[in-house]
Structure formats: C-alpha cells, structure tokens
Amino acid sequence: MIINSTLWMLFLAIITSVFSCKSLEHKQEITQYDKMTRKNVYMVVEEMPKYKGGDGVFLKELVNNIQYVYSENDNLQTRVQVQFVIDKKGHLIGARIYGKESDALSDFEKAVLKALCLLNDWQAGRQDDKPVNVLITKTINICPNP
Numbered sequence: 001m002i003i004n005s006t007l008w009m010l011f012l013a014i015i016t017s018v019f020s021c022k023s024l025e026h027k028q029e030i031t032q033y034d035k036m037t038r039k040n041v042y043m044v045v046e047e048m049p050k051y052k053g054g055d056g057v058f059l060k061e062l063v064n065n066i067q068y069v070y071s072e073n074d075n076l077q078t079r080v081q082v083q084f085v086i087d088k089k090g091h092l093i094g095a096r097i098y099g100k101e102s103d104a105l106s107d108f109e110k111a112v113l114k115a116l117c118l119l120n121d122w123q124a125g126r127q128d129d130k131p132v133n134v135l136i137t138k139t140i141n142i143c144p145n146p
Helices: 002-027 055-065 107-116
Strands: 031-034 039-042 079-086 092-097 125-127 130-132 134-141
Touching: 039 134, 055 107, 079 107, 092 107
Parallel strands: none
Antiparallel strands: 031 039, 079 092, 079 134, 125 130
C-alpha cells in the first residue's frame, strides 16, 4: 500500500510539473530591446499593426509623400527595405533603412524615410488583448515616374 501511494504521489508531481512548465513556456513573452526607440518590442504578435485603410493605402500614401526627383546621373534605386516600430498608441517611431547606418543612406533612402515618418495612421499591434510595441520590416518597390 505504501509503494502504491508513493508511486501515485510521484506520478502526480511529475504530471503537475510538466503542465506548469508548459503554461510558463506559453506565457513567456518574446521581445527584444530596440536601441533606436529604447523600447522593448515584439517581432510577431497575435494581431499585427495595421495601417488604417490597409497595405494598398499605405503604399499609395508613402509614394505620394516621397519628395525625390531622379537625375540622369543617379544610380536608379527602386527597392528599399525599411524598418520601424508601431508603438502602443499606434504611432510610427524609429524609422530606419534596414541594415544601414544613417550616414550611409542615399538621397533616395532619406526621402523614403522622410515620407514614411508622415504615415502615422496605424492601429497598434496587440498581444494578449493589450496594445504593444511591434517592430515591422517591409521591403518596398517603387517605380519612378519617367
């Protein structure tokens, strides 16, 4: 009888620890510190931030806000990878060109960043039904007007 009761208690302890580890693993928040904004940010959340009007409106407004004229001597650049944070209030902060230092940016990239910073009509991302800071990376292809 003592052996059965001891085995039962051991079995119960193992099952309890397995389930408690799983629930802790599920609740663990996956964030990283963003040096530019000095905020902890998520890379992926249950509900990602959305530009009000959708991606099509986002791209249209971005292109309309770019103040850049290509010259004949320009190295034609039409693709740019941007990164930015949508904060808990839905504001776009910390805009940058992915993988480049600010002193190495082309005039075109600077114009894209300036236009991007004007687009603040975002719905914040949500995790566990709470607004959170989310780091977004987007590749944007822009066709220059001849």
